[in-house]
Amino acid sequence: MSEWKIDQNIKAAFFDADGTMISFATHRVPESTLVALRELRQNGVKCFLCTGRAPYTVEEVPLDSLEAFILFNGQFILNRDGILYQETMDKADIATIVGQVQAGMYQCLFMTAERMFVSGHDDLVRSIEARVGLTYEEDDPALALDADIYQLNVFLEPGQTDVVKQACNSIKMTRWTREFVDVFPRGGGKDRAVRKVLDLYGITPDEAIAFGDGGNDLGMFGVCGTSVAMGNGNPEVKEQADFVTDDVDRDGIYNACVRLGLIGR
Structure with a gap:
């Protein structure tokens, strides 16, 4: 496991929802995560939601703190200006x-x-x-x-x-x-969506960090230069992450951002 240090200037942060941003115990976003998002934005880091959820199931997420939204595991991308990308499934497969x-x-x-x-x-x-x-x-x-x-x-x-x-x-x-x-x-997933968002915002992969807990987050881990697994994450996610932080209910996102120097204590 690497030290809590990164060399790149982080300009984008991608967050999974359930088990990462949203607690399984309370079904809410911990206050410490809300603080971390606000401080990241104040420090010039653009924050993005990257989830398998649908657009009508993200009421718990602090939308005002986020730049854009990757939904359906990457098949639907939108920001406040409108839909940036969408792809539906093959009718024969359905x-x-x-x-x-x-x-x-x-x-x-x-x-x-x-x-x-x-x-x-x-x-x-x-x-x-x-x-x-x-x-x-x-x-x-x-x-x-x-x-x-x-x-x-x-x-x-x-x-x-x-x-x-x-x-x-x-x-x-x-x-x-x-x-x-x-x-x-077949061509979809969080990895493709993260690449599209980075291109749209003119940010390189090395300037991006991803937070996740499940197997569907490994795609964005592979795209972003820095990856952080939640303490409550699946074993294979922790193995492939650059860093493993605390559980979602133990201020995992906030603590990781502090340890990496992305926000102040």
């Missing part, structure tokens, strides 16, 4: 997944720009609802056939996802937690 859901193979959460709905509730779905503090509306999965879908949460545990991967042609999967995999267009 039809395949809807067919598997209708056959009872698993439950799936479908995400459009306006709403999200789940095909049904099982133990995996209920476990995630409790963890992130959300309740998913149930609806007919066939509605996804005529909708623009940006991302899916397919509720299959590790080792069970080949049934989806082998049946679809244009998808990519990342796993944040054991209960489900994020499914989105």
